[in-house]
Amino acid sequence: MGNSKDNIKVWWDGKILPFQEAKVPILNHSMQYGSGIFEGIRAYETDRGVAIFRLEDHVRRFLRSMKIYRMVSEYGEMEIINAILEIVKANNFENCYIRPFIFYFDDNIPLPVEGKKTSLYIVPLPMGKYLENASGLKCKISSWTRINSDSLPIQAKASGNYLNSLIAVMEARENGFDEAIMIDRDGYVGEGSAENLFLVEDGMLFTPSLDSSALKGITRDTIIRIAKMTDLEVQERRIHREELYTADEVFLCGTAIEIAGVINVDGRMVGNGKEGVITRRLRERYGEVVRGKFAVDPGWLNFV
Numbered sequence: 001m002g003n004s005k006d007n008i009k010v011w012w013d014g015k016i017l018p019f020q021e022a023k024v025p026i027l028n029h030s031m032q033y034g035s036g037i038f039e040g041i042r043a044y045e046t047d048r049g050v051a052i053f054r055l056e057d058h059v060r061r062f063l064r065s066m067k068i069y070r071m072v073s074e075y076g077e078m079e080i081i082n083a084i085l086e087i088v089k090a091n092n093f094e095n096c097y098i099r100p101f102i103f104y105f106d107d108n109i110p111l112p113v114e115g116k117k118t119s120l121y122i123v124p125l126p127m128g129k130y131l132e133n134a135s136g137l138k139c140k141i142s143s144w145t146r147i148n149s150d151s152l153p154i155q156a157k158a159s160g161n162y163l164n165s166l167i168a169v170m171e172a173r174e175n176g177f178d179e180a181i182m183i184d185r186d187g188y189v190g191e192g193s194a195e196n197l198f199l200v201e202d203g204m205l206f207t208p209s210l211d212s213s214a215l216k217g218i219t220r221d222t223i224i225r226i227a228k229m230t231d232l233e234v235q236e237r238r239i240h241r242e243e244l245y246t247a248d249e250v251f252l253c254g255t256a257i258e259i260a261g262v263i264n265v266d267g268r269m270v271g272n273g274k275e276g277v278i279t280r281r282l283r284e285r286y287g288e289v290v291r292g293k294f295a296v297d298p299g300w301l302n303f304v
């Protein structure tokens with residue numbers, strides 16, 4: 001690897017290393033079988049310095065994902081929080097995306113994990129905007145069904161789950177769309193490939209309930225909390241595919257993408273084909289919340 005990552009420092013099992021020195025064994029279990037667990041977190045520049053948004057919530061989800069797979073880390077909640085703060089500070093980044101990743105550090109073929117040791121690294125990457133056309137996405141309903149908890153635990157952010165996301169995104173891109181929307185096993189709208197989904201109808205917000213194979217997203221929760229504070233009614237319920245075709249507005253949300261308007265689903269224009277008014281208001285408000293300009297919960301910003 002070369003180029004832009006040359007100056008990045010990573011935290012790895014308690015040490016700070018240059019990016020180029022962080023190397024893994026080629027047969028490591030997580031690479032062979034998708035058994036890594038990860039998080040995606042963001043830090044933003046605020047008037048009071050760099051702050052990590054909802055760090056504790058992300059670390060708690062990270063630990064819950066590990067628990068589902070009985071993955072044991074040497075590091076507890078506070079140690080991981082402190083490690084993330086330390087590595088963001090060490091890199092001196094203002095706006096960045098942070099990827100903690102825990103995996104089996106071994107070099108063997110067998111699938112069972114008894115006796116295997118885990119290793120944890122944290123990589124911060126400079127990140128401004130994730131997508132260029134983030135307020136005008138064209139989405140395709142995937143022909144691939146969203147994984148369901150009867151085959152893979154969907155609330156665990158495990159690497160293997162993202163093959164389901166990947167195949168859906170590939171299909172969407174090959175067909176000229178930006179992103180995939182995935183339907184759950186029962187035929188209801190689930191989520192994007194790695195984003196939650198909301199729609200607006202008659203001034204009300206709707207988002208798939210968690211029985212629709214959707215990740216319990218932290219951005220999703222942030223939006224629900226912002227909406228409640230601003231008297232915008234939100235309903236979590238099952239959503240039919242055709243509701244996306246007739247909605248006034250549709251948007252995707254997630255830590256990386258933040259809030260991105262969807263202007264077209266399966267070739268049908270959403271609303272007037274432009275980012276909707278409520279989407280824009282929420283996107284702007286979200287930007288203020290993560291940058292400490294509008295407080296919903298004082299515990300959401302962790303200063304570096």
Ligand SMILES: Cc1ncc(COP(=O)(O)O)c(C=O)c1O
Nearest residue numbers: 194195196215217218219254255
């Ligand atoms: C499958 C999936 N859904 C939704 C999201 C959005 O979650 P969050 O808002 O916590 O980033 C993510 C991103 O982590 C994801 O991977």
